[in-house]
Amino acid sequence: MSGSTEFDRLATKPVSRTRETLQALVANRLAVAGLIVLSLLVIVGIFGEVIAPYGINDIDIPNRLTRPSGSHWFGTDELGRDVMSRVLIAARVSLQVGFIAVGFALVVGVPIGLVSGYYRGTIDSVLMRMMDVLFSFPAILLAIAILAVLGPGVGNAMIAIGLVYTPIFARITRGSVLVVSGEVYIRAARSLGAGDRRIIFRHILPNVLAPIIVQTTLSLAFAILSEAALSFLGLGVQPPNPAWGRMLAEGRNFFEQAPWMGIFPGLAILVTVMSFNFVGDGLRDALDPKQKSVIESRGQSV
């Protein structure tokens, strides 16, 4: 009987949570597509120089503003530089900013959320009011303000974006910690002699990971978008290094003669951000179908 074998399989073979999640993720076609695109993107990010047909600053004035062709698939810009090479090589800085900024937000935000949610009281009020202050500014405006203080540049852009996304992680973590720390198993762990640190990191953290993982993926998309916006405004990556946002800004001036200068970096941003979103949504469905992300409501103000 097929029903009983299915039952036996479930009963005898424990399916780990990680595998269960991966299986659910693989079943989601958009998420798989996103994963494939992201993998390619990472490869491009690492081996950009090898893949790119030209150097990023190979100026070729006679061939300036040429339309896409066999020798320049994405065309050339106002200095005759190959747009495709610049788009490919700019992938690295976009991913770097995304990962490092979100990493920063994770490393700062999650512990704040853990401490706030676990200890409550005064420390919770103080930390959360600080987060509220950060959260109350529109994301991009706050990043611009931070860069105005720190000065423009890639490194500072990472810090600025990281700071902007910190309160999201703090809040999401705190919310889940509030729920989990009221559970009986936390009291049981304490009754067995576990201390605060052990309870927070060994018992609470693994239980609140799911929303944090989802938020990380979605935040990557928004961090890359923010980096593009900052570079567009000239606050992120500085010339002559290529960045998608910068190229978009430069392409604006030649939009009538050479639309490809703006279209291809724009497409790169679109594809990257969408891929992260698909993966993030897929993860959310796989990990916790009920959860709704904070960033969705916030996305509108970005």
Add this chain to the structure above:
Amino acid sequence: MTEPILEVNDLRVRFGTKRGVAEVVNGISYDLHPGETLAIVGESGSGKSVSVLALMGLLAQPPASVLGSARYRGEELLGMPAKDLRSIRGKRLAMIFQDPMTSLNPVRTVGYQLIEPMALHLNLKGGPARERGLELLELVGIPSPDARFSDYPHQLSGGMRQRVMIAMALACDPDVLIADEATTALDVTTQAQITDLVAELQQRIGMAVIWITHDLGVVASIADRVHVMYGGRFMEQAAVDDLYATPHHPYTEGLLGSLPMPGPDRPERLMTIPGLPPDPVTMPSGCSFAPRCTYADTDRCLQAVPPMELLGNLHSTACFYPLAVAR
């Protein structure tokens, strides 16, 4: 008589609420001797669970405030530094909880959770810890412990999970096991298995057990002594047989009367106690049971709290008009 391992003296627990101060435990005292089983019986809200959580230091303060004294082998537990308390919890005093469905961490394997107290208190890790873990699972009657070791809690039934909880509690050979409604969430056959298991392990290991329950039927089968709790106070304390044979307190009589009994002379209807338990924010000034008591008089019972009085062989009650006592 041997030295008690746990002496609780005038334990009081209050909670600050929006409506005022809730006095949940109002001065209870008892001694627990090695190897004995003490049952604390009472209905929901009588303060029985809170009283043991307080002495384990498991109540968040605030909102709770805990007064009085609880000594483990002469050492005061209340107000003990957190670090010292941690070294006693799980090692000397262990606890099992009401709902086995929620008292195990869902993202950790049974083995991980079983080994944790050993790692904390006995510095036992790796192979030896696993070995002891398997031994414990065997001890609490879990079939094929090897396979269960890497299971997650959701893969076990409620009874199995409660057995795992007991194994965790016993990991460091505690002197005192506190079972807080440990069988309430289980079905009746499993209840009997778990109570038998605890009784058997108690004999084998020689620990003392505080058994908290609202079920007098469970108490009869395992307890040595019973303390009946109501409105945050003990109403009556006695050896289990004495209590069933000659209840002195009207509340105990009511509780016993509400138990279904087989036999030809059973009453037509089960007895009920009219009214509701007192609100801990507005405790009656006299006996907390007086408003529901059919024997209560307006002068004494509603005015003063009756003191606990010894009426017979280790049988005492807090009532101005004890039943079945020749005066």
